[in-house]
Amino acid sequence: MTDMLKEMAECCPVSGREGRLLRYIKSRLEKGEAYIDGMGNLAVTVKGREKHEGGSTVFAVGCDIPGFFATSVSEDGKVYFSPTFPVEDLSELSGRTVVYSGKEYKILSAAKDAEKTRLTDLYVDAGVPGASEFRPGTWFSFRSDIKEEDGKITGICCSVLSLVKTVIDAVNSLEPEYDTGFLFSVMKIQGGRGLASLGYDFDVGRAVILRASEIKKDHPTVLVKDCRLIPPSGLVRLLTEAAGKAGVPYDVSGITGRESDLSNAVLSGRGNSVISVVLPASGVLTDSESVTESSLRELRDLILAVSAV
Amino acid sequence: MKNISENTGLALLEKLCSIIAPTGCERNVSRFIEDLLADIGGVTLSRDSVGNLYALKKGNGKSGLRIMVSAHMDEVGFYISGIEGDGLLSFSACGGITDSVLAGKAVSIISNDGETVSGVISAKPVHLLSAKEREAYTPAQDLRIDIGASSKEDAERYVKVGSAGSFDSDFTYFGEGSMICGRAIDDRIGCAIMCDLIYEMKDCEPDFDICFAFTTREEIGFSGALHAAEYFRPDLAIVLESTAVSDLAGVPDSSKVAVAGNGPTVSFMDRGTIYRDEIFRFVLETAKKRCIMMQPKKFVSGGNDAKYIHQANGGTAALNISVPTRYLHSASCVIAKEDFRSAEKLVSALLDTDPEVLSDLITEVRK
Amino acid sequence: MDELKKLISDLCGICTVTGSETDADENVLQIRDFDRYEKDRLGNRFLYRNSKKKNAPLMLIDAHFDEVGFIVTEILENGFVRSVKAGSPDMRAVSASTVTIYGKQPVFAVATSTPPHLRTGTDNSVVKESEMMFDTGLSEARARELIRPGDRVCFSKKTRDLRNGRFMAQGLDNKACAAIALYSAVSVPTDEMEYDVCVLLSSGEEGGCMGAVPASKEVKPDLSVVLDAGFGRNGLSDTPRCIVMGKGPAISYSSALDRALTEKIIQTASDDSLPLQVIVENFAPGTNSEFIQHFSGVPSALISLPLFNMHSSSEIVSIPDAHATSDLIMKLICTPDLCAGGGKQ
The missing domain is CATH 3.40.630.10 (Zn peptidases)
Known part of the structure; x- marks a missing residue:
């Protein structure tokens, strides 16, 4: 499992630059018709015995990881950058290790007072010959040291990547009754931009958005509310009953706040019925980020159970 | 009042709970009870200068003991403290109502013509609050009651500064009929129990004199029961009340106080009184002997008229029996239906005790 | 009317x-x-x-x-129910209000309020979504029969006529x-x-x-x-x-x-x-x-x-x-x- 995750991490799928990962995913799919759509997403349809007249169940998973774009390179080899993800306290980036083109670098800070760190205080010291590899628009990400231990997958970005891998596993195990769609989407971190093409790529009956989040639950969690998204009550019941019938452990919860924006998924095309399922993760974006292997298996089984109805 | 039997038990409780009578307006309740008891008969009725209503049940002379059973008629509520130019009413809470249970609640205010007018406790719209303001409950002084008046003059047609009112809630059975949610359960439930006991005893004479005292002003702590004790000079006083419990999911047993549905409580101590151990044990034993559901109160909290009664007349033996009540002093007090019945059985059993046993108990207490 | x-x-x-x-x-x-x-x-x-x-x-x-209203997430011991907000109901009005849970049949419940002895002295903070519970008065088993996660909850439906043709609901x-x-x-x-x-x-x-x-x-x-x-x-x-x-x-x-x-x-x-x-x-x-x-x-x-x-x-x-x-x-x-x-x- 971790070998594949490491290969996926090496694709460095920073938001907007997921192409290499999506091609990797496409090469690993054993089923379904796949194509890259206008937003850059990978849209996959696994044909069932028939087409559901109410539209297909479509599972969407964001493939981008938090990362950085180099914005300018100074003559003395300092690479300034902008993160692609929201950072509340910029001083937390100081001292973190990033990797680009196989080499590791530390983020340094010129701020005199850590509390008042500005973006322009942060830089990567690539040195004079080294900096020539960077130019504005070069992207890089945190060093990810993905490991498997005690039934857990650990390492920065392991939650996103293992979630994507789980979806790949589900596609490859699927024998669906009805046509089922999968959208490996781009720019999730910027507010689900890739989801804008959901309604154009598929005839959506219901969309299930899969994402990883720090939620205090043990099993894949069906959300009755995901920030501003309030799925129809019938859709909550459909998922919980499918899981219950197939004996798949699950939890139910609601998230309040601004963590996710699924309005693109709802408004795409002719308007869609959307619900979120969250993979519980801990320590997201820290060196102790982890997910449990059992919850990944349960999520795969949940996908299979839901696509059977 | 016809159909007296319709005015017993839960039907009576429902009627009593529908009367708006915050502290100072107890006459609304005492009038109803007076009419009811006059029809039932078997008691001598009188009132005193602080508004207490006494129903004296004379004994058969077998024993000289004097037992008082009391419950207060007043409830928590509001007094209108000001009428603003736009017709909104500022108010002052009477009794201990926390800020957390006010906003958005429907209220009834006793209007100038003696009827009631409906209103809503209103706050600044949540959308217009800053993030910080949203985190705290608006204090009562910043809330307003809206009766729909369009101006001060319009409002003055219905209410005046000093008008009184309380929560407007329906008496509702829920939990498939096992629970009751309503207003003023504290302490109309005590009043209802006493009326039921008077009805039960209407054709007989107890072995000792019993004074059923429907008292005033408990909710503000200037208890009318003090005067009741000084007037009747009981040897033993039984105070009937509602007690706040928190038997909610997730609350540890040690903080629950008591459990709704496990019977009425008897206290060994609350914030006003430390009850004599002999009396506390006596109640526990009586309940056990008669197989009546009952529970000791497991937390020192709350207070009641016993605080004044036990200090009256140089010291009076007192005990407190309460019905566990969730969400006390709010628009939606909750009790278990069975607890009402068990409380009544327990008080009845205590009043049915052999007078010699009671005499010995009181002597023991006075040692 | x-x-x-x-x-x-x-x-x-x-x-x-x-x-x-x-x-x-x-x-x-x-x-x-x-x-x-x-x-x-x-x-x-x-x-x-x-x-x-x-x-x-x-x-x-x-x-x-x-x-606006609430959505059930969990049933707890003694038939208490946890939920989250749907939209933004005014949380200041929740404690001790009555609600209806639209499960397999409508279920009356009371929104809990913290009893005085469990409140800390100056804490006047509005009840949080995660602390709020509805008291159904049912046993846990019966509550689970009637109510499921995803069921909707509204403030109890009650109307009153106020002065000047104003209407409360x-x-x-x-x-x-x-x-x-x-x-x-x-x-x-x-x-x-x-x-x-x-x-x-x-x-x-x-x-x-x-x-x-x-x-x-x-x-x-x-x-x-x-x-x-x-x-x-x-x-x-x-x-x-x-x-x-x-x-x-x-x-x-x-x-x-x-x-x-x-x-x-x-x-x-x-x-x-x-x-x-x-x-x-x-x-x-x-x-x-x-x-x-x-x-x-x-x-x-x-x-x-x-x-x-x-x-x-x-x-x-x-x-x-x-x-x-x-x-x-x-x-x-x-x-x-x-x-x-x-x-x-």
Whole structure:
């Protein structure tokens, strides 16, 4: 499992630059018709015995990881950058290790007072010959040291990547009754931009958005509310009953706040019925980020159970 | 009042709970009870200068003991403290109502013509609050009651500064009929129990004199029961009340106080009184002997008229029996239906005790 | 009771917490008075009434049909129920209020409040979503039989008449406007209608205006008039956006809406001496109007009904204001050339 995750991490799928990962995913799919759509997403349809007249169940998973774009390179080899993800306290980036083109670098800070760190205080010291590899628009990400231990997958970005891998596993195990769609989407971190093409790529009956989040639950969690998204009550019941019938452990919860924006998924095309399922993760974006292997298996089984109805 | 039997038990409780009578307006309740008891008969009725209503049940002379059973008629509520130019009413809470249970609640205010007018406790719209303001409950002084008046003059047609009112809630059975949610359960439930006991005893004479005292002003702590004790000079006083419990999911047993549905409580101590151990044990034993559901109160909290009664007349033996009540002093007090019945059985059993046993108990207490 | 007030009361009596708009009983909607009725997958309802006029332009009258409330997440010991907010109910009004949980059957419950002995001295913080519980009085097993995660919860439905024709109920935001839209659309004789009318009872507004966008794209109207509740003005609520109760509806100037349509409506009201207050929004009003304008490209205006205690357990509107709003909408349906160019493009 971790070998594949490491290969996926090496694709460095920073938001907007997921192409290499999506091609990797496409090469690993054993089923379904796949194509890259206008937003850059990978849209996959696994044909069932028939087409559901109410539209297909479509599972969407964001493939981008938090990362950085180099914005300018100074003559003395300092690479300034902008993160692609929201950072509340910029001083937390100081001292973190990033990797680009196989080499590791530390983020340094010129701020005199850590509390008042500005973006322009942060830089990567690539040195004079080294900096020539960077130019504005070069992207890089945190060093990810993905490991498997005690039934857990650990390492920065392991939650996103293992979630994507789980979806790949589900596609490859699927024998669906009805046509089922999968959208490996781009720019999730910027507010689900890739989801804008959901309604154009598929005839959506219901969309299930899969994402990883720090939620205090043990099993894949069906959300009755995901920030501003309030799925129809019938859709909550459909998922919980499918899981219950197939004996798949699950939890139910609601998230309040601004963590996710699924309005693109709802408004795409002719308007869609959307619900979120969250993979519980801990320590997201820290060196102790982890997910449990059992919850990944349960999520795969949940996908299979839901696509059977 | 016809159909007296319709005015017993839960039907009576429902009627009593529908009367708006915050502290100072107890006459609304005492009038109803007076009419009811006059029809039932078997008691001598009188009132005193602080508004207490006494129903004296004379004994058969077998024993000289004097037992008082009391419950207060007043409830928590509001007094209108000001009428603003736009017709909104500022108010002052009477009794201990926390800020957390006010906003958005429907209220009834006793209007100038003696009827009631409906209103809503209103706050600044949540959308217009800053993030910080949203985190705290608006204090009562910043809330307003809206009766729909369009101006001060319009409002003055219905209410005046000093008008009184309380929560407007329906008496509702829920939990498939096992629970009751309503207003003023504290302490109309005590009043209802006493009326039921008077009805039960209407054709007989107890072995000792019993004074059923429907008292005033408990909710503000200037208890009318003090005067009741000084007037009747009981040897033993039984105070009937509602007690706040928190038997909610997730609350540890040690903080629950008591459990709704496990019977009425008897206290060994609350914030006003430390009850004599002999009396506390006596109640526990009586309940056990008669197989009546009952529970000791497991937390020192709350207070009641016993605080004044036990200090009256140089010291009076007192005990407190309460019905566990969730969400006390709010628009939606909750009790278990069975607890009402068990409380009544327990008080009845205590009043049915052999007078010699009671005499010995009181002597023991006075040692 | 007058028909409009009865319709408002009936609509307030059904539960339409965001995400459950289509579960609601349709009998109250007076569908038979319309020519065509449709529902879509997102919970939007479309009620069409056609003018006798040939090639009449299509006017969309939108009133969101969802209300704030709560959604069950868990059943705990002793039948206590945990939930999350749907939209933004006023959390200050929750403690010790009564609610109905719409499970397999409606279940009465009481929202818990912290008893005095468990409160810390100065803690006056509003109950958090994660702490709030509903007390059903049922055993855990029975609660689990009747209630499931995803079930909706509303403040108990109770009405009261206040002075001056003011009316207290739950869900007046926005059932009062939904009633006005339905009532107005069927009250105009078809030979006086200058427009075909589609009343859109849209879904998902309290969650972020999600229903009206695909709905308006589907309908493709020539213009849209959005009806929503606005903040009543009194001593508690006194910003420039607030509207006086008892003086009829208000129309909003907003850079996010269609200025020409807004001014034509103001003119129409003035010509007929119909009460209409005018307010100015700070940019977008926060209703379906700007979403329909922006995403669907339909010229839109916003008309607001003054309301007190928005999103709390007891909201208040003025029935005379509701009638005044309805009179205005009926007048607009009979007023030609409200939309630029007039007629289908």
